[in-house]
Amino acid sequence: MMAGGAADWDDGGKTARFKALALPHLDELYTLARYLLRSRSDADDAVQECYLRAFRHFDTFRGGPIKPWLLAILRNACHATYAGSARLVYTADSAADDGVRPPLWSEAGDSPEQTILRRHSTDTMRRLIGELPAEFREVIVLREINDLSYRDIATVIEAPIGTVMSRLSRARTMLREAWIAAEGEGEAP
């Protein structure tokens, strides 16, 4: 009944409401997609698919915070992209080839050396997060980068809060160990 995209009609401001509620979360959705998927264009496609699906099902959204609802749809879209493959893979891409945004972390007063050091450690951290197994990677991204509560993470990954807690504890342990190993190789400051 709705070929192609979402719909060609708009019943009394549905689009306006949807945009006002959903579009402010674009960067957070994109961040999760980038960490879950191997390429930038796959991330673009998954996020677009997520918004179109969310719009189609917006009538079934029963209030509450919209962010976890959207992230759950995105996560399913990412899994669909990689249906058939064993698990979501991630290839590190550095901030250097990002090209779309200035480095947020160059704070006033940084010397050029500090700036390089910070960029270096950010690249390392991104890579290390990307190397975590998908089920640990997603809780790290949702908690540390997207700042979700445990309850919201539980909604997104469709698991009990107890699972969120134990995964996060393992994920942080793994990430910290990888970070220390990288430090040992002289990679991180």
Add this chain to the structure above:
Amino acid sequence: MNCDEANVLMHALIDGELDAGHAREVEDHIAVCPVCAARLREFTEFRQAMNPAALRHAAPASLRARIEGKLPAPQAAASRRSVIKGFAFGATASALAASGLLAMVMRGDDDRRVLGEVVSAHLRSLQAQHLTDVVSSDQHTVKPWFNGRLDVAPPVVDLTALGFTLLGGRLDYVDAKPVAAIVYRRRVHVINLFCAPAAGATRRKAAMESLHGFNVRRWTENGLNLWAVSDINAEELTEFGEKFEAGLRG
């Protein structure tokens, strides 16, 4: 509590997700266990080194344009009725979800529930023709009106010159406790500013949340919890909050 439990729960402690009782149990264990104490310190330091802002990815502008292009063109704004209907559904769904939740009490649950209540109070004020108990654009009339009606003196700031007209004040109820509602108007939009004594922290940074299409800016200052609720956009509500805070400091 043993070390295995503490190893998991200390993360919830770091994240501020434990209720007071469980937090106390973890802290008691850490006080007597140097291994877990060291671990907690390591994780706290590690998180400080994370720099989340730098780890984010910004969506390219072309992606936003592509998504907006695929959505149908907007027509009229949502009717108040449909928003209220959605809200009633939302409340039922939340109540059902809440009843099935696991026993551990999370701080976030409480915040979320109170958020629902302030939005609900905002909606009631618009529906029931009961926006104000005291009608005045004079802060020196509105503020004393609350004397004897509440055990706090709510701050009332005149922001008329800054584009937010003071309409008056009202006594309302949030979380089964009486609160002050100070009512402002921005063009045709009503802003309810709810104000109640804060139990814990005396200061908490402002956070913007949205529920059922309403924006809520909440913050804590001078031992008071404040919630500004309105259907104006987040930017304007932030502006309102910032001007109100600035006005408070004189």
